[in-house]
Each structure stands twice: as structure tokens, then as C-alpha cells.
Amino acid sequence: MRAITRPLASLGAATLNMLAALGRISIYAFSTFRHIFRRPFYLRELGTAILNVGWLSLPVVGLTAVFTGGALALQIYAGGARFNAEAVVPQIVAIGMVRELGPVLVGLMIAARVTSSIAAEIATMRVTEQIDALVTLSTHPMQYLTVPRVLAGVICIPILVGVGDVIGILGSYLVATGTLEFNSTTYLANTFDFLELRDVFSSLAKGAVFGAIATLMGCYYGMNSARGAQGVGAATKGSVEAAAILILAANFMLTGVFFSL
């Protein structure tokens, strides 16, 4: 009998733990939202966060997008050739990059680069008592650390997604016109004629949501880090896992909202 109940108990415990974690994250997100509108506003910290989250992420986003766009062009061309539909490369790349790959790849790259860095930094601050020091200096850690980073994520990631979309399409354009013998003008015309405003809007909206998720996860796991190097490592790993999973889940839901209705 125990052989049957033990796995069920483990499953139940894991489910309860997951729900409890989701609850804690939701409370943290709500609290962050409330603190956005509270004084004082730390504009210098917001500027630093924008630099770290947005500007310094540009190279990794650009490189990811250009290679993905190029690979996508090759794949669609090869796949399309099976039923004489090679000409659809610009349209499919445009829709694929803007609706899905652009936001998702940027979101995942940000989870890898920014979420991990935020979690490690704040977790180190936690274990070295810097967070306690902030409190004793009458500075609310959520307002000083979390709010600027989350705002930077919400502001910068849609811009990065936009840049990623353009660079991805540029990558496919270079491959298509350079090696697949597409006409340059026709390729660009087909790309932009096919895209709708809704595609672009959904891409940027996904970017804003993914930016909020990525930065919130970094801050949440950092703030709740356990002690020692192991605690910092676990917080960093947990933040990236949670951010990546939540970004993919949010992408599924947002795609449903934007394109199934």
C-alpha cells in the first residue's frame, strides 16, 4: 500500500510546493507593482539598470537574432523546395521572427544574461548583509533594487525585441540575397507587405511581459537566497529556470490571446 501512496504523496507535496512558490512570486510581483508608484524614485539606479539590462544586452541579442534569421531562411528555403514553395521565405521568416522567435529568443537570452546576473548580485548582497544595511539606512530594498530593474526590463526588452526582429530579418535577407539568389527589392517588399501591425504589437507586448518576468525572477530569487556560495548558486540557477519556464508559458498564453481570437 505504501508503495502506491508514497509516489502520490511526493507528487502532492511537489504540487503544493509549486503552488506555494507561485503564490509567493505573485505576492512579490504585486508588492513590486505597488512600490513603483511610491516615493522616493531612484532615477540613478533606473539609469544604471537600463544600461545593464538594455544597452549591454544588445550584442548578445543582435548576434542571436542574425544567426537565427539566417538559419531560418535556409530551413524554410530547403523545406519549401519540397513542394515548390521556395518563394515564401521572406513571408515566413517575417512572421516567424516577429511573432515568435524574436520575442522568445530575446526573452530566453535575457533570462540567461540578465536574470542570472540580477539574482547573483542581489543574492550576494543578501548573504553579505548589504540588504540589511540598506534597511538600516532607511532605504526600502524593493524600491531601491527591484523596482528599477523591473522597470528597466519592461522598458528595454520590447526595444530589444524590436531590434532583434529587425536584425533577424536582416540575417535572413543577407542569406536569401547572398546565397539563395533572391531579389533584394522583392525580398524586402514581400517581408513588409506581409507583416501586420498586430504582429509587431504582439511582438513588443510579449517583450514587455518577458522583461517583467525575467527581471522579477532575478530579484525574487536573489532576495530569497539562502546563505553561502551554495545559496547564491541555487538562487541563480532557480531564477534562470523559473524565468525560462514562465517566459515560455507566457508566450503560449499571449500567442493564444493575440492570434486565436
Added chain:
Amino acid sequence: MITLANVKKSFGNNHVLQGVNLEIARGTSMVIIGGSGTGKSVALKSVLGLVTPDSGTITVDGQDAAMAERDAFLARFGMLFQGGALFDSLPVWQNVAFRLMRGALKRPREEAREIAIEKLRRVGLKPDVADRLPAELSGGMQKRVGLARAIAAEPEIIFFDEPTTGLDPIMSGVINDLIREIVVEMGATAMTITHDMTSVRAIADNVAMLHDGVIQWSGPVADMDHAGEPYLEQFIHGRADGPIEAVR
């Protein structure tokens, strides 16, 4: 006056504070001694609200710490953390002037920098340290910067968490002297936790011994050596035998 009345705090099954009663008179220097893991830091952090006690009351000049308006309450305190707790991303002078650059005590940037340099000089550091990052400083210098930060806004009450831990004996002596001088000079109320008996004799007006979650003895530092209290005797003489188990 700071008063802790029957303060209790547990972490799971670990009952760290089991009814701490302690009074620290205004303008005096109280040092809490006790072994590692006996709850000294928890007691200190409970006063600041960094740890919430399970029960009991903490008052500062008759005001319940739990009910006080946080910013105004914390503005009365300065704290030197065990590891310094300096903000890695900020240069030394911005660490020292942190409270003076934001919130209710905000000053113009230049004025805040001048005050920071003055406080650095007060703890024996040259102005050229001001623009360095904390990671570029030695442990003793970091402690001094932490001390400068603690006194930057001229608080009424200063807490020192293990101020000499990790320092060589000479640097420990320097820090102890600085703490004593600054506390006397500012007329501040001081609460220090340490297990360094040299610090105790250099800093304390009064001493309290915390063990098994309660204050085992408290009194003037001059009475400490003749108190005849077995826990205190064993601790100050560093004996392995006695009521305190060597392996905890």
C-alpha cells in the same frame, strides 16, 4: 533608553531567544557577549526590525519599536556590520554618504561628499580612499569605512556587530579605540555584540552575557571579573570546562 522585555524568537525548532530582558541606558555603551550561535545578532537585529520577534516588546525611549514609523525610527540608528556590508557597486564616499544622498536627510552631492571625506578622516582614512571601490580595500579599511558610514548621519544610537572579527590584534585595537572615542564624542548610545574580550574591556560601560536564549548576567564592566557567575567566568577566561558546553 533601549529596553528588551521578554523577547523570544525561534527559527523552526531552534529557540534562539527564550525571553531576553535587557536595558541600555541613554548615552551608555552596552556590550553583549556570548558564544557563536547564541542569538546575539538576532537580539540586535530584533531592535532594528531586521528580525521580527515571536513575542515580547522592544522599546526605544518608551516608543514601541514595532509600532514606530520606520524611516524616522531607523534615522536614529547607525550600524556597523560584521563584514562591513559595504555596497560593492558604489565608491567608498557614496557608501559613507549613502543616507545623505537620498530620503529625508538628502543633501547636495558636493556637500554629501565633503561630509563623507570628513567622516573618513575621522576614522583615520585619507581622502584618496573616497573614490575607490570597497573591493579595493583591506579588511581593516572596510571596517573603518563601515564605521564612517555608521556615524555619517550622526545617529543617537550606534550598533556594532562583531566589530573586530577577522582583524589582526593591532587593527582590532585601532577599531576598539575608534569606537570608544566616537561613542564618547557623539554622546551616542552604543550596543555592541562580540566574543572578543579585549573589545569588551575597551568599549563597554556595561556588559550582558547571553547564553541559552536568556541574559545570564549583566552589570558594569568593572564588576565582570568578580561577578562569580559561572557562565560569565567560563566565557571570559575561555575555559573548556564549565556550564557552557564546548561542543554546541
